Amino acid sequence: MCGIVGYIGRKQAAPVLLDGLAKLEYRGYDSAGLAVRNGSESAVVVKSKGRLSNLSEMTDRGNTLVGTCGIGHTRWATHGEPSVKNAHPHVSGNCAGSGSGNVESDVVGVHNGIIENYIELKAKLERHGYTFYSATDTEVVIKLIDYYYKKYKIGPVDALAKTMVRVRGSYALEVMFSDRPGEIWVARKDSPMIIGIADGESYVASDVPAILKYTRNVYYIGNFEIAKLTEGEVHFFNLDGDEIEKELVAIQWDAESAEKGGYQHFMMKEIHEQPKAIQDTINSLTKDGHIDLSACGLSDEEIKSFSSVTIVACGTAWHSGVVGQYVFERLAGIPVRTELASEFRYRHPLLGKDQLVVVVSQSGETADTLAALRLAKENGVKVLAIVNVVGSSIAREADYVLYTLAGPEIAVASTKAYSTQLIAMYALAIKFASVRKGVEEKPYIDSINALPNKIEEILAKKERLQWFSSKYSNAKSIFFIGRGIDYAVSLEGSLKLKEISYIHSEAYAAGELKHGTISLIEENTLVIGVLTQSEVLEKTISNMVECKARGGYLMGITTYGNYQVEDTLNFVTYIPKCEELFAASLAVIPLQLMAYYVSLSKGLDVDKPRNLAKSVTVE
Numbered sequence: 001m002c003g004i005v006g007y008i009g010r011k012q013a014a015p016v017l018l019d020g021l022a023k024l025e026y027r028g029y030d031s032a033g034l035a036v037r038n039g040s041e042s043a044v045v046v047k048s049k050g051r052l053s054n055l056s057e058m059t060d061r062g063n064t065l066v067g068t069c070g071i072g073h074t075r076w077a078t079h080g081e082p083s084v085k086n087a088h089p090h091v092s093g094n095c096a097g098s099g100s101g102n103v104e105s106d107v108v109g110v111h112n113g114i115i116e117n118y119i120e121l122k123a124k125l126e127r128h129g130y131t132f133y134s135a136t137d138t139e140v141v142i143k144l145i146d147y148y149y150k151k152y153k154i155g156p157v158d159a160l161a162k163t164m165v166r167v168r169g170s171y172a173l174e175v176m177f178s179d180r181p182g183e184i185w186v187a188r189k190d191s192p193m194i195i196g197i198a199d200g201e202s203y204v205a206s207d208v209p210a211i212l213k214y215t216r217n218v219y220y221i222g223n224f225e226i227a228k229l230t231e232g233e234v235h236f237f238n239l240d241g242d243e244i245e246k247e248l249v250a251i252q253w254d255a256e257s258a259e260k261g262g263y264q265h266f267m268m269k270e271i272h273e274q275p276k277a278i279q280d281t282i283n284s285l286t287k288d289g290h291i292d293l294s295a296c297g298l299s300d301e302e303i304k305s306f307s308s309v310t311i312v313a314c315g316t317a318w319h320s321g322v323v324g325q326y327v328f329e330r331l332a333g334i335p336v337r338t339e340l341a342s343e344f345r346y347r348h349p350l351l352g353k354d355q356l357v358v359v360v361s362q363s364g365e366t367a368d369t370l371a372a373l374r375l376a377k378e379n380g381v382k383v384l385a386i387v388n389v390v391g392s393s394i395a396r397e398a399d400y401v402l403y404t405l406a407g408p409e410i411a412v413a414s415t416k417a418y419s420t421q422l423i424a425m426y427a428l429a430i431k432f433a434s435v436r437k438g439v440e441e442k443p444y445i446d447s448i449n450a451l452p453n454k455i456e457e458i459l460a461k462k463e464r465l466q467w468f469s470s471k472y473s474n475a476k477s478i479f480f481i482g483r484g485i486d487y488a489v490s491l492e493g494s495l496k497l498k499e500i501s502y503i504h505s506e507a508y509a510a511g512e513l514k515h516g517t518i519s520l521i522e523e524n525t526l527v528i529g530v531l532t533q534s535e536v537l538e539k540t541i542s543n544m545v546e547c548k549a550r551g552g553y554l555m556g557i558t559t560y561g562n563y564q565v566e567d568t569l570n571f572v573t574y575i576p577k578c579e580e581l582f583a584a585s586l587a588v589i590p591l592q593l594m595a596y597y598v599s600l601s602k603g604l605d606v607d608k609p610r611n612l613a614k615s616v617t618v619e
């Protein structure tokens with residue numbers, strides 16, 4: 001969702017802002033804008049609809065905007081259509097136009113998040129003579145800051161604090177005051193924002209990749225906190241206006257990890273990074289041949305005390321939880337239920353203190369997952385987070401954190417985050433099995449350690465999948481079926497395909513097809529069966545045969561050795577043999593590759609599919 005950047009220092013701000021926004025493009029957006037100040041002159045605002053390249057062209061790659069202090073934004077429309085008028089930055093002035101050009105306004109700002117009570121606040125401001133040119137909640141909040149700033153003749157800290165107390169919702173706010181040159185002010189509640197510091201320079205961004213090229217030293221600004229940025233300096237304040245100390249944290253990700261590194265798309269690069277990401281994650285969770293959760297703080301006594309586990313997440317992270325549910329129950333013998341975060345909160349779940357809630361999130365900022373975490377904590381339930389982004393809201397609010405070491409995931413379609421989430425699930429399940437049932441850990445740890453090489457083997461043969469996938473670029477509908485863990489990984493294969501190829505697709509528990517969905521199978525409908533679980537392989541094959549009888553074209557993903565499937569299926573992809581409980585880690589690779597190749601052959605924007613955002617910070 002929206003991306004924000006800010007810069008103050010010695011360089012010209014606009015090129016730095018454009019570069020930062022380009023790194024945040026993966027978050028999803030439909031318009032973009034910049035506001036740059038040259039010394040004490042008023043800010044110049046430039047906005048455009050559509051791709052960032054439009055804004056870059058309008059400003060000659062930022063060169064026509066002079067000034068070393070500025071803010072920038074990519075907007076993912078919530079209130080009001082994607083348009084220049086609704087694009088950020090917004091201004092406090094009562095200008096009749098779009099808020100572009102040389103603005104005399106006293107406050108100029110950008111915002112990520114949603115202001116829930118903006119209608120009521122807008123009415124209040126209208127009573128005080130403010131007029132509005134856009135349909136956004138952001139224009140309201142910028143004008144509210146201006147209102148308090150002038151009415152009470154107070155400084156930026158107090159004006160921002162008053163605004164923060166008055167608004168309901170979420171925000172990462174970044175503003176410049178016309179009478180405070182050389183300063184950028186930010187405030188945050190529930191929307192991601194980091195502040196980077198280098199020699200004589202300060203940066204603001206929604207996410208690390210935007211500033212990684214310039215600095216790895218960052219501050220995480222907390223909820224209800226305010227910060228003032230000047231050249232190379234930052235001061236933090238709480239709502240009372242008291243200055244507060246914050247710890248400077250060094251980011252471990254390297255700058256190259258946020259670049260494409262020779263690949264055509266981030267998604268393909270990230271698919272290939274999976275063996276390393278998995279190995280790094282395994283290494284961080286094992287020590288001397290045992291699962292070691294000491295870094296996350298979960299003790300053996302606590303592991304013994306839980307009577308059930310509830311895994312809560314969204315999208316791909318939820319899919320890793322569905323795999324986790326099977327693995328966990330089978331290995332550790334504890335009841336596990338996996339739930340969609342967006343449903344969990346509103347079904348009024350019965351939460352007991354002897355439960356463990358596991359939330360899973362790549363970004364650590366997904367609004368529904370964060371809300372589920374908070375609900376569990378409010379009910380006295382311990383929460384363990386499996387999360388990729390260090391310092392994210394979910395990481396900070398959970399009782400225990402298991403970090404996945406996937407590095408920055410830029411493509412909207414999640415691949416390496418999923419693979420590392422699976423590893424975290426396996427590690428947790430092995431640990432629970434060992435502590436609660438005395439299960440020997442070594443064979444399972446050996447099995448997960450063998451996964452990276454097996455993934456390399458699958459990747460080495462990707463061309464055959466490219467050839468097969470390209471034949472399906474015009475498919476109307478594609479079905480994925482499986483049972484148990486094979487069903488769980490089918491869910492992920494189907495999501496990958498639909499999000500980047502825009503082909504309708506369903507993942508179905510193989511045995512359930514005949515209860516209705518099989519009516520959708522027509523001549524040549526592609527049905528992909530995942531066949532890694534020997535216990536149910538024949539049953540799934542039977543369900544595939546039922547599809548073939550209705551015209552379906554059958555593709556299977558199975559392990560080497562199961563050559564008998566060729567008697568029935570039209571096309572087979574083999575994956576190396578592994579411990580079946582961990583087979584999702586291998587079966588997902590051909591599914592990711594297929595989704596990628598179908599999207600590629602359709603000429604679509606693989607990394608930035610339509611309508612989607614990388615980090616979903618609204619409910």
Ligand code: AGP
Nearest residue numbers: 315316317361362363366413414
């Ligand atoms: C997956 O490809 C998606 N882009 C999406 O489903 C994603 O997994 C979901 O929005 C959850 O995100 P999170 O892991 O950052 O919480």
